Amino acid sequence: MSTPETHVFQTEVKQLLKLMIHALYSNKEIFLRELVSNASDALDKLRFEAVSDDALTEGEEELFVQIEFDKDARTITITDNGIGMTRDEVIANIGTIANSGTKKFLEKMSGDQAKDSNLIGQFGVGFYASFIVADQVVLITRKAGSAVTEATKWVSQGEGDFTLETVEKAQKGTQIVLHLKTEMDEFLDEHRLKQIVTTYSDHINFPIKMLKSEWDADAKEMKSTGEFEQVNKATALWTQPKSELTDEEYTNFYQTISHDFNVPLAHMHNKVEGTLEYTSLLYIPKQAPFDLYDRDRRYGLKLYVKRVFIMDDAEQLMPTYMRFVRGVIDSADLPLNVSREILQSNKVVDKIRAASVKRVLDQLAKMSSAEDQTDYTTFWDQFGQVLKEGVVEDFANKDKVAKLLRFASTSNESSAEQRVSLAQYVDRMKPEQTAIYFITADTFAAAKGSPHLEMFRKKDIEVLLLSDRIDEWLVSHLTEFEGKTLKSITSADLSEFAADAEKDLTEETKQAREALTDKVKNALADIVSDVKITHRLTDSPACVVSAAGEMSAHMARMMEQMGQAFPKQKPVLELNPEHALVKQLERLDDADKLKEWSLFLLEQAQLAEGDSLAEPAEFIKRMNKLLSQML
Incomplete structure (x- = not known):
């Protein structure tokens, strides 16, 4: 005492x-x-x-x-x-x-x-x-x-x-x-x-x-x-035959192991016999935990060996992008003294993991194809960003995961809800369309407000609006779907539209436009990598795009925010020759005025893309100066 x-x-x-x-x-x-x-x-x-x-x-x-x-x-x-x-x-x-x-x-x-x-x-x-x-x-x-x-x-x-x-x-x-x-x-x-x-x-x-x-x-x-x-x-509930268990019993068990008061969206109860023997009871929750994105958070399934509890949060049994899954695995083929180190490289665990991933993906596919989409919509809103990681992480199941993805698109610009599947997009493609077009941005508002969409709206071509932080990594790994290439509308290469835009131009007009791009390029020689006539704008005077093979501006901003320093990339400036401000450039012969106007259009285009200017105060001064000259 x-x-x-x-x-x-x-x-x-x-x-x-x-x-x-x-x-x-x-x-x-x-x-x-x-x-x-x-x-x-x-x-x-x-x-x-x-x-x-x-x-x-x-x-x-x-x-x-x-x-x-x-x-x-x-x-x-x-x-x-x-x-x-x-x-x-x-x-x-x-x-x-x-x-x-x-x-x-x-x-x-x-x-x-x-x-x-x-x-x-x-x-x-x-x-x-x-x-x-x-x-x-x-x-x-x-x-x-x-x-x-x-x-x-x-x-x-x-x-x-x-x-x-x-x-x-x-x-x-x-x-x-x-x-x-x-x-x-x-x-x-x-x-x-x-x-x-x-x-x-x-x-x-x-x-x-x-x-x-x-x-x-x-x-x-x-x-x-x-x-x-x-x-x-x-x-142990998972050892009982499925035919003898009620939904209420499954729910009560889930709530006990997960400490979640909600009813799960779905459960998968399977007993495997043969060369490998184990039982799995897996759940898809209805609500994401508050710490889903906490790097220090432990996740995984409860592991039992012959009904003897071995460990909580056995992350080796489920990939990171399925960290939302809850449940139990009970194996008859692992030793009772199994440790986390042994689980790291174990063929039995690898087979159990592969089969469990397949069951979850199959269940999600079933939910996503159901006539009533309520459950899958609930799942996607809670865990969609996590599932997107599967395209990057799980090469073997990349195609299965891709079919489950949902995006916002220009088919419904009034809503940021992600409801469009890649399969739906492909079904709605124009007969002559060969690519799935997308744009990435920091926010949904920035994506739908991008000037890059102008030509696509005019031609009534649907564009996916991507604004989740994971999306840049997603599209860098998911380059095609059902034979259709995924293509960013901010990339320099949109050659499929160039021929249509230039087919009726006279030789004189082409030479005038070439002269315009040459003198703007000379004026901005230290700032841009190239200046071109655009075929993607209808209302805006200019836009910036990434040169072929270079990192997108959005990805560069994200890497910079994460503390990753990269050499500053020079953008490609594209000009809309039909816009009044660009026509003003054509008439300018004064080198100083030409540079002022060229800088103004470049910085305006960069702001429209979400870039931050190195000297915003100088941009304001330049804009005020140019406006005063027009009065």
Whole structure:
């Protein structure tokens, strides 16, 4: 025994507890699901550790979770004989939230009860759910393999601090005692607690026990027999035949393993037998977690070997672009002592991974081709940017992923929603059209406002409007679809339109235009790589394009924002000879005035493309000077 020490909660924990107690109040029964789930994890970890050290089980034959309540004391007690925690682990796991996404999580909290409860669930702050129903929580835990005198007692009211004390505990594992708030009487009822266990934790792969009650005729009430009975099926859900499982059971299992309150969009349950034996139960969520793009976030599936839990977040079982998938893989062909290092280069894992990826892609293809597109639209809006990474990452499945992609396009410029598939685009192509045209920009507004679209609008040719950050990498790897080349409308090479634009020009007009481009090129010799007459503009005086073989201006801006320095590329300036400002250039013989006007048109075109000018103040001065000359 030791004197209790008082510790102050980490700042983020204080904020989290305050928000949780209010945001999750309408889902207050979730506290039991979270605590039972944590106890199950502790039992899983012990069973795994005991594979190499039998002494950790301390001679016990059965691993279990036990739930008791005391109406007089107004307490609920959850006990497990799992791995337990050391004093340092208690501080690390409960006194702080050891997660790099904590601040991002708190920033996402909005005060919207439904939204916040989903975020909390995704964050997986299970233990803290205790304070939704309790005004004091007492935790006593002893690490398996440690001495009886080395247990740790943790006590808190869920406010600013907690106390720690070294105590004795005869049995390894963890005991949590919840001292209920006055308005939480509903949980001091045997049937209510059993109903929660049956709803959320029936599939837990360990017995969950409660005291058995019988009717006492003399007292005319239910009384405890003093014996514990199992109240859950304790059968791993994924091992049961699909025909015997309901959608509700699949949903409850998903919510338990994912800490997500939503119903999943789809599940895939498969048992493979033959040269390779394993069972997979995979889910496609309905809502993206707040930290989907956090680089430090762990992702992956739960891995079991012969129903023995091995690890959470086994990222080797699913590629990065499918980090949204949740579920379980249970293999009969991996060793029980399998480690992350062994998983890195394992043929069994490679086969399981390939088959799992195929199942997810097939399921998404099924959703995307359904008459009712609601589910796929929901999926795409939540995870579309992540799925786009598959074109870059997964060469073997690039074509399958490409068919699932959706984009905004000029077919509906009033909406930034990405609803157009490449197959739909191809079906709508003009008979003479040979390429799938696209434009990339920083925003949807910038894409649809680009002057490069003018000629395509005139000819009624559809253009994909790409504004996600991943899109530049996407189109650099996805160069064709069903035999059609993907082509940027900002590239210098749009030769398929040049002949049509020049077919009726006289030789005199051609020579005049050549003279114009030559003198503008001389005026801007140090700034541009070339000056050409455009065939892509109808209303704007000029535009800039990337020279053949060079990085697009949009990609260059993105790389610069990421801290990647590249030599400054000289753009190609294209002039619209029918525009009044360009006709003004033709009449200028004064070298200084010619350069002023040429610079003005170049910088105006660069601004239209989203570029930032090196000297914006000089551009304003130049524009004002030119305007004043016209008055």
